[in-house]
Each structure stands twice: as structure tokens, then as C-alpha cells.
Amino acid sequence: MRDFLQDRLKVALLAISLTGLVAGLGLSLAGLPQAAHLAWSAGVIPVLLGLVIEIFRSLRQGEVGLDIVAALSMTAALLFNETLAAAVVAVMYSGGTFLESFAEGRARREMSNLLSRVPRTASRRLDDTVEEVPLDQIEPGDLLLIRQGDVAPVDGTLASDQAMLDQSALTGESLPVWLDRDCEVMSGSTNAGEAFDLRATRQAKDSTYAGIVRLVEAAQNSKAPMARMADRFSLGFLFVTVVIAVAAWWFTGDPIRAVAVLVVATPCPLILAVPVALVAGLSRAAHFGVLIKGAKPLEALARIKTLILDKTGTLTDGRPVIVAIETFADLSEAEVLHFAAALDQGSKHPIAQALVKEAKARGGTLPFPDNLVETPGEGISGSVSGRKVAVAGSGFISAQLGLPASASKAGETGEVIVALAVDGELAGHVVMADTLREGTKELLTGLRSRGIGRILLATGDRRAVAEAITEGLGLDAVRSEMTPDQKVLLVLTERKNGPVMMVGDGVNDAPALAAADIGVAMGARGAAASAEAADVVLLVDHLDRLLSGLEVAQRSQRIALESVAVGISLSVAGMIAAALGYLTPVQGALAQEVIDVAVILNALRALRINPTVLSKSAET
Structure with missing residues (x-):
């Protein structure tokens, strides 16, 4: 409601100032200069009063902004009877704040659509x-x-x-x-x-x-730290503006030149371009499935130098898949999978469900088993198509059949062997593993190209498992068998190399996500605790969206800085020209209007950012 009233007030002030300007121009053309001055003054005073109230509110909060320059320019123009220049500044200022509000509203459109649905x-x-x-x-x-x-x-x-x-x-x-x-x-x-x-x-x-x-x-209610930085810069810019204005008056004896300097300097693009560009960046990242919880994380994301990755569900898919099928007796690979998956329909174990899903994905029709008997933590037995079937770990099946336990490195490397017995004979092994996400190596290469110098793995798994899954990825370090508090310590230790980003999906990752400069949660299937603790949530289960989010953050920040640099440079050039007498107050006000509109439009370029690397799902 408060935002609605503020937006209405901005519209009203713009309408009043614009009406005063147009009415004054009409009266001036009609040969009524005194009436024209009154009309222009009437359009300026409400805007000036609103501006003064806003300045006092900011000062009570300890903030000094360039609204002071706008107030000084309008006040000086009225005092020295440059009412037309004051009217142009009033329209310029009220129009600039309205345009800023409109731009932010457009940038938030996609986020607002989420709420409205x-x-x-x-x-x-x-x-x-x-x-x-x-x-x-x-x-x-x-x-x-x-x-x-x-x-x-x-x-x-x-x-x-x-x-x-x-x-x-x-x-x-x-x-x-x-x-x-x-x-x-x-x-x-x-x-x-x-x-x-x-x-x-x-x-x-x-x-x-x-x-x-x-x-x-939470993202919509955040205030960009870069905007607060702009407030700090504004004090220096205010000082430069006043110095140039006083110098112009001192050396020429003409107060109108000082008025011209002040009107050229206001409103400052520094406080317009930054929030528009960053809010646009938040909206654009959300479009690609990367929810950034505010402008502060957006800026921090653009500066990340170290990346720490969890393994299960982050670097890997977090779901076991079949990597090999070994056959014995006279069964084929398809038959081994058929019998194992058919029996596992009666189990809720994640491995069993993964087997069933894989068998269905391969086009198999699975008969429902009979006479099911499940031993928790061991395996399941029953009848499939009239044949006696058992599915369990290789050690349990070997013991049931009276066979010697086979030596295997599956447990050491993170693989799981599911053994199948049919009619009392060992029929086959299904080897399953949590595999690396597709395109991980290319993703890590892309992250390094965006300025991330160190990439580490932090996992609670055994070292052999961690090393096997990351072989060939070129990670800077692999940390295994880590507890949640050890992950936090790793994050804090790595800060010596620059800002740290932690990516995880489990409850055990939540403390490290909160400790990192930027915590990223795999929100599609991750735990709620990790999503709450994180600064960034990947709404889709594709790790390469991390690269998209990083690129959007970096380009949004660059657009904001470009807008500021260009806007301030043009403002300073305009002030110097006004001080030298090349711009009248009215001309200076019109010049600054063009500058402000230009930097806001430039900041809106962040709405058109298209990351160069996207997942296939994003491209389609």
C-alpha cells in the first residue's frame, strides 16, 4: 500500500510540474510574462516541498544523497527569477523519479508474475x-x-x-x-x-x-549495497558540484552561471542507474531459473573467486543409475534387469525404485511379483512369472546360496552391486552408481573463464569415492569425509583467496551455505534447510544454471557501472560548460534530462542479457 501511494505521489508531482511548465510556456507566448512566472513557480513549489521532505527523511537515516543538488538548483533558480529553468528542473526531477519507478516495475514483472500466480x-x-x-x-x-x-x-x-x-x-x-x-x-x-x-x-x-x-x-524488499555506495559517492559529487558553482559565481560575478551549474548536476544518474540495472539483473536471472535473494547477493556473486562444491546431488545427479550389468548362467542383460526390476516393484528402497524406473525407461513391461518377503536392510524375495527370485546385496545373496563372497572394489569407489538369484542360482549383478552430471567438466571450465580461480570439492564421502568421481575434472583440492562444521571451517579458510561461493543441496550443507559469501542451493530437489540458508537458489536441477547466473550478475554490475561512469562524466562536462557560460540554466536542465534518460535506458539493457552458455532445457 505504501509503495502504491508513493507511486501515485510521483505521478501527481510529475503532472503538476508538467502542467505548470506547459501553462507557463502558453502564457509567455501570449505575452503575459508575469503570469508565466507565476505558473512556472506554481509547478515547481510542490515538487520542491516534496523533495525537501525526502531530504530530511534521508538525513535522519544518516544518508546524504544528490537530491540536495536538485533542491539547491530549484531554490537558486527561483531566487534569481530563472523560473523557466526551475520549472524544467522540476519536470526533469519528477520525471526522472517516475521513470525510475516505471523501470523498476518493468524489471520486477517476472517476479511479480510469480506472486500473482x-x-x-x-x-x-x-x-x-x-x-x-x-x-x-x-x-x-x-x-x-x-x-x-x-x-x-x-x-x-x-x-x-x-x-x-x-x-x-x-x-x-x-x-x-x-x-x-x-x-x-x-x-x-x-x-x-x-x-x-x-x-x-x-x-x-x-x-x-x-x-x-x-x-x-525477500528479493523484492532488498536494497542494493551498490545503491548505498552511490549514496557515499554522492557526498563527493555534491562537493564538486558546489565548488564548481561557487567558483563560476566568484570568478565571473554572475550568479546565473552558478544556477546553470546546479541544474546540469541534477538529478544524478548515480542514484538512478544502479538500482534499475541490479533489479533488472535479478529479474533476468529468475527468468533462467536462478533465484537470487536480492541485490546484495547479485553483486557478491559477480565478485566470486573461489567455488566449493558438494558432491551428492550437486556435482553428481544424486540418483543411482545402472552403469553395468553382469550376467551368469543363461540369462541375458535384459533378462537380469527384467527379473530384478519386477521383484523390486514391491520395495520402497531408493535402489529398488531406481532399478524399476530404469527398466521402464528401457521399454520393459514388468509383471507384478507374488509372495513378497522383504528383509529390511538386506533384500527382497518372491516369485516373478512363476520363478523364485531374490534381489539383495552380493554378500547377502552369496551367503543365501552358500557361495564364497566375491571381492569387489565397488564399495570403495561408491558403486553398489545388486545381486540377482533366480531359482536358487546366481543369475547376475547390476552395478549402480551416482554418476557425474553431464557436462560438468565444460561447466567448470566456463566458471574459470568467468574469473573463479579455485574450485574445490567438499564431501562427507570417503576419499576413494571422492577421487574416483572427480578424476579428470582438474579440481584444485578434494576434501573428503567432512562433517558440516568442517565444511564451514573450509569456507572460512578459503576466504583468504577472495569471496567464496558454496554450492550444496542437503541439510548438512546449510551451515556452509550460510557461512559462505554466496551460498547456492539446488532448489529443485534439495532440502528446504539449504534453500533457506542460501543466497541463490537454482530452481531447476541443472548445475550449469550456475554459470548463467554468474554471467547475468557480472554483466548487470558492469552495465550499472558503465551507466554511472558515462552519466557522471557527461554531468561534469555539462557543469564545466555551464560554468564557462556555454549553457544557460534552461539549456543545462534540458541537457541533464537527456543524460538521465540515457543512463536509465542503458541500465535497462540488463533485461536483455542472454547468457552465452545455457543448459539444453533453457535453450528449448
């Missing part, structure tokens, strides 16, 4: 009926109907055979994706196909979309 109710199935209920009444296990065009209100799993979802608001992926039964559905996804059923797994307040909305609101 929050569903308020959900359609819950109850027996043979469907009832509309408030979101806070949805509990895990409820079956929800998601109609075409509806937004998934909570996280859940797909209870229908298939669904087509538009996840662009969350991930930046422009094309809808197809999901199969039991796949995870993120809240905030839009149903782009036929209606489907969703089995809720979380309450609305704990779901992905609710967390994203909280992060977005």
Missing part, C-alpha cells in the same frame, strides 16, 4: 465428489484434481498415467514437459494438457512454490 484454493477428491477447499486444509496424501490451466497448489506425485506441465515460471524452460505416473510435480507448475490427479506430498506452506514466493518477496 499463487493459487488460493484446490479441488480435492472425496469419494466420488470433488470439493473446493482452502490451501491450508490440504494434507499429505490428499488426492487433488488439477484441471487444464490450473496451477499445482502443492508438491505431489502424479496419480494419473501422464500429464503435460508448463514449468516455465519455475525453471525458465519454454516448452511443456511430459511426466509419467509417480513422477514428482512441483507446486507452481501449470497444467498444459488434460486434467490429472495429484497426490499431495506436502502441505502448501512447505511446498516448492510457497518457498519460492517467500524468496521472491
Whole structure:
């Protein structure tokens, strides 16, 4: 509400100053100079009063800004009867603040769209009926109907055979994706196909979309540290402006030159370009699935020199996949997978579920097993197509069959061997591992090219596992068997080499994420604790979005600095020209208006940043 009233006030002041300027020009052309002066003064005074109030408010907060220059220029112009120049400055100042507000509103558009899409109710199935209920009444296990065009209100799993979802608001992926039964559905996804059923797994307040909305609101309420830096610089610029104005008056004896200097110097592009460019950068990063929690993390991200990566779920996919199938007896690889996956349909173990998913992905039809008996922590046995089948670790199967335990380095390198017995004989091994994310080496090379000098791995796994997974990546160091507090210590130690970024996805990573200059959480599947502790959340499960976010941050900061440098240089040049008598107060005011509009438009270039390296999903 406060922002709304402030925006309305800016519109009103712009309208008053513009009306006064136009009315005064009309009266002047009609040969009524005194009436024209009154009209111009009437358009200036409300803007000047509002400006003085804002200056006193800033001074109480310990901030000194270049609004003082605008107030001095309007006051001086009125005192020396340069009412037309004062009117132009008033229009220029009120128009500049309005344009800044408009630019920030445009830059925040994508984030505001996230907030506006929050569903308020959900359609819950109850027996043979469907009832509309408030979101806070949805509990895990409820079956929800998601109609075409509806937004998934909570996280859940797909209870229908298939669904087509538009996840662009969350991930930046422009094309809808197809999901199969039991796949995870993120809240905030839009149903782009036929209606489907969703089995809720979380309450609305704990779901992905609710967390994203909280992060977005925090980002919108942040103030850029670079803007505070601009406030500090403004004191020096104010001093230079006053010195030039006083010198022009002192050496020429003409107070009008001092007025011209003051009007050229206001309003300063330093306080316009920086927030516009950084807020635009936040919006652009969010478009590519990188949610940065404010302007301060955006600036810090642009300065990162050291990167520390967690392993499981960050450097790797965090999900076991089949890397090899060994066959014994007379079964083929396909048959080994068929029997193992069919039996594992009766188990909730992550390895079992990964086997089932892989078998279905390969096009296999799995019969449902009978006579299931699961030994927790050991394995599962039963009947598949009339044959007696058992799936477990190789040691357990060997002991059951009376075979000697086979020596294996699988445990040492992080691989898992799933043994299959059929009709009392060892039939095969399925070797599974958490594999490195595709394109990781190219990603690390890209990060180094963006200025990151050191890249380290920090994991709780054994050293042999860590070294095996990172072989050939060219990391500067590998730290294994680390506890959460040791990861924090590593972050603090690495600060001697420059600002540190930590990337992780688990609860155990949250302390290190909070300790780092920039903490990055894998928000698509990561723990809520890591997302809350992080400064940056990758909304899609692609680590290469980190490179996209880094590039957006660096280019946004560069655009802001370019705008400031060019704007200040042109302002100083204009002040010197005014001091030498080449610009009248009116001409100086018009020149500064052109400068301010130019730097704001230049800052808005951050809305068009397209990272040079994007994941395939982002490109499509």
C-alpha cells in the first residue's frame, strides 16, 4: 500500500510540474510574462516541498544523497527569477523519479508474475465428489484434481498415467514437459494438457512454490549495497558540484552561471542507474531459473573467486543409475534387469525404485511379483512369472546360496552391486552408481573463464569415492569425509583467496551455505534447510544454471557501472560548460534530462542479457 501511494505521489508531482511548465510556456507566448512566472513557480513549489521532505527523511537515516543538488538548483533558480529553468528542473526531477519507478516495475514483472500466480484454493477428491477447499486444509496424501490451466497448489506425485506441465515460471524452460505416473510435480507448475490427479506430498506452506514466493518477496524488499555506495559517492559529487558553482559565481560575478551549474548536476544518474540495472539483473536471472535473494547477493556473486562444491546431488545427479550389468548362467542383460526390476516393484528402497524406473525407461513391461518377503536392510524375495527370485546385496545373496563372497572394489569407489538369484542360482549383478552430471567438466571450465580461480570439492564421502568421481575434472583440492562444521571451517579458510561461493543441496550443507559469501542451493530437489540458508537458489536441477547466473550478475554490475561512469562524466562536462557560460540554466536542465534518460535506458539493457552458455532445457 505504501509503495502504491508513493507511486501515485510521483505521478501527481510529475503532472503538476508538467502542467505548470506547459501553462507557463502558453502564457509567455501570449505575452503575459508575469503570469508565466507565476505558473512556472506554481509547478515547481510542490515538487520542491516534496523533495525537501525526502531530504530530511534521508538525513535522519544518516544518508546524504544528490537530491540536495536538485533542491539547491530549484531554490537558486527561483531566487534569481530563472523560473523557466526551475520549472524544467522540476519536470526533469519528477520525471526522472517516475521513470525510475516505471523501470523498476518493468524489471520486477517476472517476479511479480510469480506472486500473482499463487493459487488460493484446490479441488480435492472425496469419494466420488470433488470439493473446493482452502490451501491450508490440504494434507499429505490428499488426492487433488488439477484441471487444464490450473496451477499445482502443492508438491505431489502424479496419480494419473501422464500429464503435460508448463514449468516455465519455475525453471525458465519454454516448452511443456511430459511426466509419467509417480513422477514428482512441483507446486507452481501449470497444467498444459488434460486434467490429472495429484497426490499431495506436502502441505502448501512447505511446498516448492510457497518457498519460492517467500524468496521472491525477500528479493523484492532488498536494497542494493551498490545503491548505498552511490549514496557515499554522492557526498563527493555534491562537493564538486558546489565548488564548481561557487567558483563560476566568484570568478565571473554572475550568479546565473552558478544556477546553470546546479541544474546540469541534477538529478544524478548515480542514484538512478544502479538500482534499475541490479533489479533488472535479478529479474533476468529468475527468468533462467536462478533465484537470487536480492541485490546484495547479485553483486557478491559477480565478485566470486573461489567455488566449493558438494558432491551428492550437486556435482553428481544424486540418483543411482545402472552403469553395468553382469550376467551368469543363461540369462541375458535384459533378462537380469527384467527379473530384478519386477521383484523390486514391491520395495520402497531408493535402489529398488531406481532399478524399476530404469527398466521402464528401457521399454520393459514388468509383471507384478507374488509372495513378497522383504528383509529390511538386506533384500527382497518372491516369485516373478512363476520363478523364485531374490534381489539383495552380493554378500547377502552369496551367503543365501552358500557361495564364497566375491571381492569387489565397488564399495570403495561408491558403486553398489545388486545381486540377482533366480531359482536358487546366481543369475547376475547390476552395478549402480551416482554418476557425474553431464557436462560438468565444460561447466567448470566456463566458471574459470568467468574469473573463479579455485574450485574445490567438499564431501562427507570417503576419499576413494571422492577421487574416483572427480578424476579428470582438474579440481584444485578434494576434501573428503567432512562433517558440516568442517565444511564451514573450509569456507572460512578459503576466504583468504577472495569471496567464496558454496554450492550444496542437503541439510548438512546449510551451515556452509550460510557461512559462505554466496551460498547456492539446488532448489529443485534439495532440502528446504539449504534453500533457506542460501543466497541463490537454482530452481531447476541443472548445475550449469550456475554459470548463467554468474554471467547475468557480472554483466548487470558492469552495465550499472558503465551507466554511472558515462552519466557522471557527461554531468561534469555539462557543469564545466555551464560554468564557462556555454549553457544557460534552461539549456543545462534540458541537457541533464537527456543524460538521465540515457543512463536509465542503458541500465535497462540488463533485461536483455542472454547468457552465452545455457543448459539444453533453457535453450528449448
